[in-house]
Amino acid sequence: MNSTEHKICTRCIMDTTTKLIKFDEKGVCNFCKQYDEYYAAYLDKTPEQLKRELDAVVKKMKDDGKGRKYDCIVGLSGGVDSSYIALLCKDYGLRPLIFHFDNGWNSELAVQNITNICEKLNFDLNTYVIDWDTFKDVQLSYIKAGVLDWEVPTDQMIFASLYETAQKHNIQNVISGNNVRTEFTIPGDWIFGDKLDNINLQNIQKKFGTCDIKKLPKIPVKGKEFFYGKLDHKPVHLLSYIIFNKQHALKRLVEEVGYRPYPNKHYESVYTRFYQGYVLPTRLGIDKRKAHLSSLVQSGMLTRDEAIKELENPIYDPTLLKDDFDYVLKKFELTREQFDAYMALPLVSHESYGTDWDERYKKLSVKIKLFWKYRIAPIFKPKKETA
Ligand SMILES: [Zn+2]
Numbered sequence: 556m557n558s559t560e561h562k563i564c565t566r567c568i569m570d571t572t573t574k575l576i577k578f579d580e581k582g583v584c585n586f587c588k589q590y591d592e593y594y595a596a597y598l599d600k601t602p603e604q605l606k607r608e609l610d611a612v613v614k615k616m617k618d619d620g621k622g623r624k625y626d627c628i629v630g631l632s633g634g635v636d637s638s639y640i641a642l643l644c645k646d647y648g649l650r651p652l653i654f655h656f657d658n659g660w661n662s663e664l665a666v667q668n669i670t671n672i673c674e675k676l677n678f679d680l681n682t683y684v685i686d687w688d689t690f691k692d693v694q695l696s697y698i699k700a701g702v703l704d705w706e707v708p709t710d711q712m713i714f715a716s717l718y719e720t721a722q723k724h725n726i727q728n729v730i731s732g733n734n735v736r737t738e739f740t741i742p743g744d745w746i747f748g749d750k751l752d753n754i755n756l757q758n759i760q761k762k763f764g765t766c767d768i769k770k771l772p773k774i775p776v777k778g779k780e781f782f783y784g785k786l787d788h789k790p791v792h793l794l795s796y797i798i799f800n801k802q803h804a805l806k807r808l809v810e811e812v813g814y815r816p817y818p819n820k821h822y823e824s825v826y827t828r829f830y831q832g833y834v835l836p837t838r839l840g841i842d843k844r845k846a847h848l849s850s851l852v853q854s855g856m857l858t859r860d861e862a863i864k865e866l867e868n869p870i871y872d873p874t875l876l877k878d879d880f881d882y883v884l885k886k887f888e889l890t891r892e893q894f895d896a897y898m899a900l901p902l903v904s905h906e907s908y909g910t911d912w913d914e915r916y917k918k919l920s921v922k923i924k925l926f927w928k929y930r931i932a933p934i935f936k937p938k939k940e941t942a
Contacts, residue, residue, distance in 0.1 A: 562582075564576070564582065564583060564584035564587060564849070565582035565583055566583045567586065567849035567852045567859065568862045569584050569740065569742070569846065573745060573841075574744050575743055586849065587849075589740075590854075593930075596929075598735070598736060602798070612791055619727040620649075620727070623726070623727070625651060625679075625724060626649045626651065626726075627649060627652075627728040627729065627730050628651060628652045628653075628720065628724070629644060629730045630654050630655075630732060631654065632824070633655075633662075633666070633668040633669045635808065635816070636799075637732040638814060639804040640732060640794065641653060641673075642676070642804075642811065644730070645678075651730065652681055653669075653672075653673050653678045654716075654717050655669055655681070655683065656682075656683050656712070656716055656717070657682050657685065658685050658713075658824075659685070659690065660825045660826035661823065662817075662825055664815055664817065665817075668815060671812055672812050672814070675811070683720065683772075685716070685772075689768055690712070692760075693708045693756070693760055693764060693771070694887075695763070695887060696762070696763035698897045700762070701897075702759070702903055702905050703744075703747060703839070703904075703905065707747055707750055707756065707905075708756065709824075710750040711750055712771060714750075715772035715774045716772040719772050729791065730790065731790035732794070733790075733795075734792065735795050738850050739850045741934060742846065745841050747905045749905075753773060753774045754910060755906075762908065799856075800856065801851075825882060825883070826883070829883050832870050833871060833876060834898070836870055837898065848862040848865055
Protein backbone atom coordinates (compact mmCIF):
# COMPACT_ATOMS: atom_id res chain seq x y z
CA MET A 556 0.00 0.00 0.00
CA ASN A 557 1.16 3.49 -0.81
CA SER A 558 1.96 5.15 2.53
CA THR A 559 0.24 8.40 1.55
CA GLU A 560 -2.98 6.72 0.44
CA HIS A 561 -5.87 7.23 2.84
CA LYS A 562 -7.81 4.07 3.49
CA ILE A 563 -10.66 3.23 5.84
CA CYS A 564 -11.77 -0.18 7.16
CA THR A 565 -14.84 -1.60 5.45
CA ARG A 566 -16.32 -2.78 8.73
CA CYS A 567 -15.40 -0.08 11.30
CA ILE A 568 -14.16 3.47 10.74
CA MET A 569 -10.48 3.04 11.66
CA ASP A 570 -8.21 4.39 8.96
CA THR A 571 -4.63 4.98 7.92
CA THR A 572 -4.21 7.85 10.38
CA THR A 573 -2.82 5.06 12.61
CA LYS A 574 0.38 3.56 11.29
CA LEU A 575 -0.52 0.27 12.95
CA ILE A 576 -3.52 -0.48 10.77
CA LYS A 577 -3.48 -3.40 8.35
CA PHE A 578 -6.21 -4.59 6.02
CA ASP A 579 -7.16 -8.04 4.77
CA GLU A 580 -8.30 -8.77 1.22
CA LYS A 581 -11.85 -7.64 2.09
CA GLY A 582 -10.56 -4.37 3.49
CA VAL A 583 -11.30 -5.35 7.12
CA CYS A 584 -8.75 -3.97 9.58
CA ASN A 585 -6.60 -5.73 12.18
CA PHE A 586 -8.49 -3.99 15.03
CA CYS A 587 -11.73 -5.66 13.90
CA LYS A 588 -9.88 -8.99 13.66
CA GLN A 589 -8.48 -8.57 17.17
CA TYR A 590 -11.93 -7.74 18.48
CA ASP A 591 -13.37 -10.88 16.88
CA GLU A 592 -10.63 -13.04 18.38
CA TYR A 593 -11.10 -11.48 21.79
CA TYR A 594 -14.87 -11.81 21.48
CA ALA A 595 -14.63 -15.51 20.61
CA ALA A 596 -12.27 -16.14 23.53
CA TYR A 597 -13.89 -14.07 26.27
CA LEU A 598 -17.09 -12.32 25.31
CA ASP A 599 -19.17 -14.81 23.35
CA LYS A 600 -21.66 -15.61 26.12
CA THR A 601 -25.40 -16.03 26.42
CA PRO A 602 -27.34 -13.54 28.59
CA GLU A 603 -27.84 -16.40 31.10
CA GLN A 604 -24.10 -17.03 31.34
CA LEU A 605 -23.42 -13.33 31.81
CA LYS A 606 -26.09 -13.11 34.51
CA ARG A 607 -24.58 -16.05 36.39
CA GLU A 608 -21.12 -14.47 36.23
CA LEU A 609 -22.49 -11.12 37.31
CA ASP A 610 -24.33 -12.66 40.28
CA ALA A 611 -21.14 -14.45 41.32
CA VAL A 612 -19.00 -11.34 41.14
CA VAL A 613 -21.56 -9.26 43.06
CA LYS A 614 -21.85 -11.98 45.72
CA LYS A 615 -18.07 -12.09 46.06
CA MET A 616 -17.87 -8.33 46.58
CA LYS A 617 -20.61 -8.52 49.22
CA ASP A 618 -18.85 -11.40 50.97
CA ASP A 619 -15.57 -9.49 50.93
CA GLY A 620 -17.37 -6.46 52.34
CA LYS A 621 -18.78 -8.33 55.37
CA GLY A 622 -17.59 -6.58 58.55
CA ARG A 623 -16.30 -3.65 56.50
CA LYS A 624 -17.88 -0.31 55.76
CA TYR A 625 -17.68 -0.72 51.98
CA ASP A 626 -17.95 -3.62 49.52
CA CYS A 627 -15.99 -1.86 46.80
CA ILE A 628 -14.56 1.40 45.53
CA VAL A 629 -15.81 3.02 42.34
CA GLY A 630 -13.87 5.68 40.47
CA LEU A 631 -16.36 8.29 39.25
CA SER A 632 -15.32 10.78 36.59
CA GLY A 633 -18.82 12.02 35.96
CA GLY A 634 -18.88 10.39 32.50
CA VAL A 635 -21.71 8.08 31.43
CA ASP A 636 -19.84 4.81 31.99
CA SER A 637 -18.67 5.44 35.55
CA SER A 638 -21.95 7.15 36.46
CA TYR A 639 -23.87 4.13 35.24
CA ILE A 640 -21.66 1.87 37.33
CA ALA A 641 -22.72 3.84 40.41
CA LEU A 642 -26.35 3.28 39.42
CA LEU A 643 -25.73 -0.45 38.92
CA CYS A 644 -24.18 -0.64 42.40
CA LYS A 645 -27.50 0.65 43.76
CA ASP A 646 -29.42 -1.92 41.65
CA TYR A 647 -27.28 -4.75 43.00
CA GLY A 648 -27.40 -3.57 46.62
CA LEU A 649 -23.64 -2.95 46.79
CA ARG A 650 -22.14 -0.47 49.25
CA PRO A 651 -19.46 1.39 47.29
CA LEU A 652 -17.19 4.22 48.32
CA ILE A 653 -17.36 6.63 45.41
CA PHE A 654 -13.94 8.00 44.55
CA HIS A 655 -13.35 11.11 42.51
CA PHE A 656 -10.01 12.43 41.39
CA ASP A 657 -9.81 16.20 41.14
CA ASN A 658 -6.80 17.26 39.08
CA GLY A 659 -8.01 20.82 38.75
CA TRP A 660 -9.57 20.40 35.30
CA ASN A 661 -13.07 19.11 36.00
CA SER A 662 -15.84 20.84 34.16
CA GLU A 663 -18.52 22.35 36.41
CA LEU A 664 -21.03 20.03 34.83
CA ALA A 665 -18.98 16.98 35.84
CA VAL A 666 -18.78 18.16 39.44
CA GLN A 667 -22.55 18.75 39.46
CA ASN A 668 -23.22 15.30 38.05
CA ILE A 669 -20.97 13.63 40.61
CA THR A 670 -22.53 15.46 43.55
CA ASN A 671 -26.03 14.67 42.25
CA ILE A 672 -25.32 10.98 41.79
CA CYS A 673 -23.90 10.54 45.29
CA GLU A 674 -26.74 12.48 46.91
CA LYS A 675 -29.49 10.70 44.99
CA LEU A 676 -28.01 7.25 45.52
CA ASN A 677 -26.93 8.02 49.08
CA PHE A 678 -23.31 6.92 48.56
CA ASP A 679 -20.26 8.34 50.35
CA LEU A 680 -18.05 10.47 48.13
CA ASN A 681 -14.30 10.69 48.62
CA THR A 682 -12.77 13.41 46.46
CA TYR A 683 -9.02 13.35 46.10
CA VAL A 684 -7.79 16.86 45.38
CA ILE A 685 -4.29 16.77 44.01
CA ASP A 686 -1.72 19.44 44.87
CA TRP A 687 -2.33 21.67 41.87
CA ASP A 688 1.03 23.48 41.65
CA THR A 689 2.96 20.21 41.64
CA PHE A 690 0.57 18.46 39.31
CA LYS A 691 0.58 21.39 36.90
CA ASP A 692 4.38 21.17 36.82
CA VAL A 693 4.20 17.49 35.83
CA GLN A 694 1.60 18.15 33.12
CA LEU A 695 3.82 20.89 31.74
CA SER A 696 6.82 18.54 31.80
CA TYR A 697 4.96 16.17 29.48
CA ILE A 698 4.15 19.04 27.14
CA LYS A 699 7.79 20.22 27.14
CA ALA A 700 9.12 16.67 26.65
CA GLY A 701 7.59 16.44 23.17
CA VAL A 702 5.92 13.11 23.99
CA LEU A 703 2.66 11.87 22.52
CA ASP A 704 0.48 11.21 25.55
CA TRP A 705 -0.18 14.27 27.70
CA GLU A 706 -2.77 12.35 29.73
CA VAL A 707 -0.30 10.02 31.44
CA PRO A 708 0.07 12.13 34.63
CA THR A 709 -3.70 12.12 35.17
CA ASP A 710 -4.19 8.46 34.29
CA GLN A 711 -1.31 7.35 36.48
CA MET A 712 -2.31 9.47 39.45
CA ILE A 713 -5.97 8.52 39.31
CA PHE A 714 -4.89 4.94 39.72
CA ALA A 715 -2.31 5.72 42.42
CA SER A 716 -4.74 7.76 44.51
CA LEU A 717 -7.59 5.29 43.99
CA TYR A 718 -5.38 2.46 45.17
CA GLU A 719 -4.17 4.51 48.14
CA THR A 720 -7.78 5.30 49.12
CA ALA A 721 -8.85 1.65 48.80
CA GLN A 722 -6.00 0.63 51.12
CA LYS A 723 -6.83 3.37 53.61
CA HIS A 724 -10.46 2.26 53.89
CA ASN A 725 -9.59 -1.40 53.84
CA ILE A 726 -11.59 -2.00 50.65
CA GLN A 727 -11.03 -5.27 48.83
CA ASN A 728 -12.58 -4.65 45.43
CA VAL A 729 -12.03 -1.98 42.84
CA ILE A 730 -14.68 -1.58 40.18
CA SER A 731 -13.10 -0.41 36.96
CA GLY A 732 -14.96 1.67 34.41
CA ASN A 733 -13.28 -0.19 31.54
CA ASN A 734 -15.57 -2.03 29.24
CA VAL A 735 -13.85 -4.27 26.76
CA ARG A 736 -17.02 -4.66 24.73
CA THR A 737 -17.31 -1.01 23.88
CA GLU A 738 -13.76 0.30 24.35
CA PHE A 739 -11.70 -2.36 22.69
CA THR A 740 -9.97 -0.50 19.91
CA ILE A 741 -7.23 1.99 20.63
CA PRO A 742 -4.14 1.97 18.42
CA GLY A 743 -0.78 1.75 20.18
CA ASP A 744 0.48 4.84 18.37
CA TRP A 745 -2.36 7.01 19.72
CA ILE A 746 -1.56 6.56 23.43
CA PHE A 747 1.40 5.59 25.59
CA GLY A 748 0.71 1.96 26.46
CA ASP A 749 2.33 1.78 29.87
CA LYS A 750 0.38 4.54 31.57
CA LEU A 751 1.49 3.34 35.00
CA ASP A 752 5.21 3.52 34.33
CA ASN A 753 6.32 5.62 37.29
CA ILE A 754 10.00 5.42 36.29
CA ASN A 755 9.16 7.02 32.95
CA LEU A 756 7.12 9.74 34.66
CA GLN A 757 9.84 10.50 37.19
CA ASN A 758 12.48 10.69 34.47
CA ILE A 759 10.41 13.11 32.41
CA GLN A 760 9.77 15.24 35.50
CA LYS A 761 13.48 15.24 36.45
CA LYS A 762 14.42 16.49 33.02
CA PHE A 763 11.69 19.08 32.40
CA GLY A 764 10.07 19.81 35.77
CA THR A 765 10.85 22.57 38.22
CA CYS A 766 9.87 20.82 41.47
CA ASP A 767 10.03 17.42 43.10
CA ILE A 768 6.92 15.27 43.13
CA LYS A 769 7.09 13.62 46.53
CA LYS A 770 3.70 15.15 47.40
CA LEU A 771 1.94 13.32 44.59
CA PRO A 772 0.40 9.88 44.91
CA LYS A 773 2.76 7.21 43.68
CA ILE A 774 2.03 3.82 42.18
CA PRO A 775 3.15 1.21 44.70
CA VAL A 776 4.96 -1.69 43.09
CA LYS A 777 2.12 -3.86 44.32
CA GLY A 778 -0.34 -1.43 42.77
CA LYS A 779 1.03 -1.95 39.33
CA GLU A 780 0.76 -5.72 39.66
CA PHE A 781 -2.76 -5.20 40.91
CA PHE A 782 -3.68 -3.34 37.76
CA TYR A 783 -2.16 -5.95 35.48
CA GLY A 784 -4.01 -8.70 37.29
CA LYS A 785 -1.37 -10.54 39.25
CA LEU A 786 -3.06 -10.24 42.63
CA ASP A 787 -6.30 -11.93 43.62
CA HIS A 788 -8.24 -8.72 43.81
CA LYS A 789 -8.21 -7.71 40.18
CA PRO A 790 -10.32 -4.72 39.21
CA VAL A 791 -13.88 -5.82 38.47
CA HIS A 792 -14.94 -4.74 34.98
CA LEU A 793 -18.60 -4.53 35.94
CA LEU A 794 -19.80 -3.25 32.56
CA SER A 795 -18.35 -6.31 30.86
CA TYR A 796 -20.92 -8.51 32.66
CA ILE A 797 -23.86 -6.75 31.09
CA ILE A 798 -24.85 -5.89 27.56
CA PHE A 799 -24.09 -2.23 27.99
CA ASN A 800 -26.24 0.07 25.93
CA LYS A 801 -25.10 3.66 26.26
CA GLN A 802 -28.39 5.22 25.17
CA HIS A 803 -30.28 3.16 27.70
CA ALA A 804 -27.71 3.99 30.40
CA LEU A 805 -27.95 7.69 29.66
CA LYS A 806 -31.75 7.60 29.72
CA ARG A 807 -31.76 5.96 33.12
CA LEU A 808 -29.17 8.41 34.46
CA VAL A 809 -31.16 11.42 33.27
CA GLU A 810 -34.42 10.07 34.70
CA GLU A 811 -33.16 8.63 37.95
CA VAL A 812 -30.38 10.94 39.11
CA GLY A 813 -30.96 14.11 37.08
CA TYR A 814 -27.80 13.50 35.04
CA ARG A 815 -26.83 16.11 32.42
CA PRO A 816 -24.95 14.73 29.39
CA TYR A 817 -21.76 16.06 27.71
CA PRO A 818 -21.31 16.51 23.98
CA ASN A 819 -18.54 13.87 23.60
CA LYS A 820 -16.89 10.95 25.33
CA HIS A 821 -14.42 11.97 28.06
CA TYR A 822 -15.45 15.60 27.71
CA GLU A 823 -16.12 15.87 31.44
CA SER A 824 -12.60 17.25 31.89
CA VAL A 825 -11.59 20.51 30.21
CA TYR A 826 -8.04 19.25 29.77
CA THR A 827 -9.15 15.96 28.23
CA ARG A 828 -11.46 17.61 25.75
CA PHE A 829 -8.78 20.15 24.85
CA TYR A 830 -6.23 17.36 24.43
CA GLN A 831 -8.53 15.11 22.39
CA GLY A 832 -10.36 17.86 20.56
CA TYR A 833 -7.47 20.19 19.77
CA VAL A 834 -3.97 18.93 20.67
CA LEU A 835 -4.10 15.44 19.15
CA PRO A 836 -5.85 16.37 15.88
CA THR A 837 -3.79 19.55 15.35
CA ARG A 838 -0.40 18.21 16.37
CA LEU A 839 -0.60 14.65 15.07
CA GLY A 840 -3.75 14.31 12.97
CA ILE A 841 -5.23 11.88 15.50
CA ASP A 842 -9.00 11.85 16.03
CA LYS A 843 -9.68 9.51 18.94
CA ARG A 844 -13.40 9.52 18.17
CA LYS A 845 -12.56 7.08 15.37
CA ALA A 846 -11.40 4.52 17.92
CA HIS A 847 -14.31 5.13 20.32
CA LEU A 848 -16.87 4.89 17.51
CA SER A 849 -15.17 1.88 15.91
CA SER A 850 -15.37 0.03 19.22
CA LEU A 851 -19.11 0.69 19.28
CA VAL A 852 -19.42 -0.58 15.70
CA GLN A 853 -17.39 -3.72 16.49
CA SER A 854 -19.60 -4.51 19.48
CA GLY A 855 -22.78 -3.91 17.49
CA MET A 856 -23.90 -0.84 19.46
CA LEU A 857 -23.71 1.40 16.41
CA THR A 858 -23.82 0.84 12.66
CA ARG A 859 -20.86 1.92 10.52
CA ASP A 860 -23.05 4.52 8.79
CA GLU A 861 -24.10 5.98 12.13
CA ALA A 862 -20.43 6.17 13.15
CA ILE A 863 -19.46 7.92 9.92
CA LYS A 864 -22.29 10.39 10.41
CA GLU A 865 -21.24 11.01 13.99
CA LEU A 866 -17.68 11.68 12.86
CA GLU A 867 -18.92 14.40 10.51
CA ASN A 868 -19.85 16.52 13.53
CA PRO A 869 -17.16 19.08 14.33
CA ILE A 870 -14.64 17.71 16.82
CA TYR A 871 -14.77 20.94 18.83
CA ASP A 872 -17.42 23.60 19.02
CA PRO A 873 -15.48 26.75 17.95
CA THR A 874 -16.83 28.91 20.79
CA LEU A 875 -16.03 26.25 23.37
CA LEU A 876 -12.56 25.78 21.89
CA LYS A 877 -11.81 29.47 22.22
CA ASP A 878 -12.96 29.51 25.85
CA ASP A 879 -11.04 26.33 26.65
CA PHE A 880 -7.90 27.60 24.96
CA ASP A 881 -7.93 30.78 27.07
CA TYR A 882 -8.59 28.68 30.16
CA VAL A 883 -5.72 26.27 29.43
CA LEU A 884 -3.22 29.08 28.83
CA LYS A 885 -4.32 30.85 32.00
CA LYS A 886 -4.09 27.70 34.13
CA PHE A 887 -0.64 26.85 32.79
CA GLU A 888 0.45 30.51 32.87
CA LEU A 889 1.61 30.25 29.27
CA THR A 890 1.40 32.69 26.40
CA ARG A 891 -0.10 31.52 23.11
CA GLU A 892 3.37 31.76 21.54
CA GLN A 893 4.92 29.51 24.21
CA PHE A 894 2.13 26.98 23.80
CA ASP A 895 2.42 26.97 20.01
CA ALA A 896 6.16 26.39 20.31
CA TYR A 897 5.53 23.27 22.43
CA MET A 898 2.93 22.08 19.92
CA ALA A 899 5.55 22.40 17.17
CA LEU A 900 8.13 20.23 18.97
CA PRO A 901 9.10 17.08 17.10
CA LEU A 902 7.48 13.94 18.50
CA VAL A 903 9.75 12.20 21.02
CA SER A 904 8.97 8.65 22.13
CA HIS A 905 8.09 8.11 25.79
CA GLU A 906 10.52 5.21 25.89
CA SER A 907 13.46 7.42 25.03
CA TYR A 908 13.22 8.76 28.60
CA GLY A 909 13.67 5.26 30.05
CA THR A 910 10.99 2.82 31.21
CA ASP A 911 10.69 0.04 33.73
CA TRP A 912 9.25 -2.32 31.12
CA ASP A 913 12.30 -4.43 30.18
CA GLU A 914 13.31 -5.09 33.77
CA ARG A 915 9.79 -6.03 34.76
CA TYR A 916 9.09 -8.18 31.74
CA LYS A 917 12.10 -10.35 32.49
CA LYS A 918 10.69 -11.09 35.95
CA LEU A 919 7.12 -11.92 34.87
CA SER A 920 5.75 -15.44 35.13
CA VAL A 921 4.78 -17.35 31.99
CA LYS A 922 1.11 -16.90 32.86
CA ILE A 923 1.45 -13.13 33.06
CA LYS A 924 3.45 -13.05 29.85
CA LEU A 925 0.61 -14.87 28.11
CA PHE A 926 -1.93 -12.54 29.73
CA TRP A 927 0.14 -9.64 28.45
CA LYS A 928 0.54 -11.02 24.98
CA TYR A 929 -3.11 -11.88 24.33
CA ARG A 930 -5.10 -9.49 26.48
CA ILE A 931 -3.08 -6.36 27.08
CA ALA A 932 -0.69 -6.07 24.15
CA PRO A 933 -3.40 -5.99 21.46
CA ILE A 934 -4.84 -2.92 23.21
CA PHE A 935 -1.66 -1.22 24.38
CA LYS A 936 1.32 -1.85 22.15
CA PRO A 937 4.40 -2.07 24.36
CA LYS A 938 7.67 -0.34 23.51
CA LYS A 939 9.17 0.44 20.13
CA GLU A 940 5.85 0.12 18.28
CA THR A 941 4.46 3.07 20.24
CA ALA A 942 4.88 6.55 18.81
ZN1 LIG B 1 -12.03 -2.29 11.30
